[in-house]
Amino acid sequence: MTLAIVAYPDVSADDRHWIEEIRRVHDPQSTLIAAHFTLVFPVDVRSDELVEHARSVVSDFQDISFVLRSVRAVRSVVGQGAHVFLVPAHGATEIIELHDRLYRGFLKPYLRTDIPFIPHITVAAHRDVSECERLATRLGEQRREISGEIRGFDVVAGEAEARSMAHVTFKQ
Numbered sequence: 001m002t003l004a005i006v007a008y009p010d011v012s013a014d015d016r017h018w019i020e021e022i023r024r025v026h027d028p029q030s031t032l033i034a035a036h037f038t039l040v041f042p043v044d045v046r047s048d049e050l051v052e053h054a055r056s057v058v059s060d061f062q063d064i065s066f067v068l069r070s071v072r073a074v075r076s077v078v079g080q081g082a083h084v085f086l087v088p089a090h091g092a093t094e095i096i097e098l099h100d101r102l103y104r105g106f107l108k109p110y111l112r113t114d115i116p117f118i119p120h121i122t123v124a125a126h127r128d129v130s131e132c133e134r135l136a137t138r139l140g141e142q143r144r145e146i147s148g149e150i151r152g153f154d155v156v157a158g159e160a161e162a163r164s165m166a167h168v169t170f171k172q
Contacts, residue, residue: 001044008035009149010150015144015146026135039153058153064149065091065149068089081126081127091119098150150170
């Protein structure tokens with residue numbers, strides 16, 4: 001079964017609406033899964049193994065505060081096109097640490113060391129890189145600052161629509 005680990009950001013209702021409205025117009029995956037940080041990209045593993053692994057990692061973490069200030073157009077690493085990312089200026093180090101810890105142990109063979117991990121929320125995708133660059137510029141000009149927290153993460157499955165297999169919260 002193809003599974004991923006994602007963290008749904010806890011942000012204000014106004015910020016969530018802004019993000020999801022951009023995604024509704026520009027991100028073909030907006031109807032499949034809500035805005036999220038991907039911590040483990042889709043892998044074909046047993047769900048019980050991944051959930052157990054995730055629970056062992058989460059015990060070392062507390063809630064992660066973040067601030068999204070940066071908007072980037074990033075070329076796709078698979079195929080053509082690009083994506084538009086909201087990237088944290090604050091909290092990125094902690095998200096990277098969580099990502100790195102999740103890829104230890106039995107997930108280590110799945111880590112793509114040829115692709116740098118950039119903590120982000122994807123808000124757009126397009127076959128034309130210049131379209132993503134234009135959108136990133138327009139969004140960046142708004143100088144929007146989104147504060148939020150990651151309080152845990154979900155192990156999700158599904159090709160047509162993401163469904164949570166387990167929710168794991170950080171220690172309080």
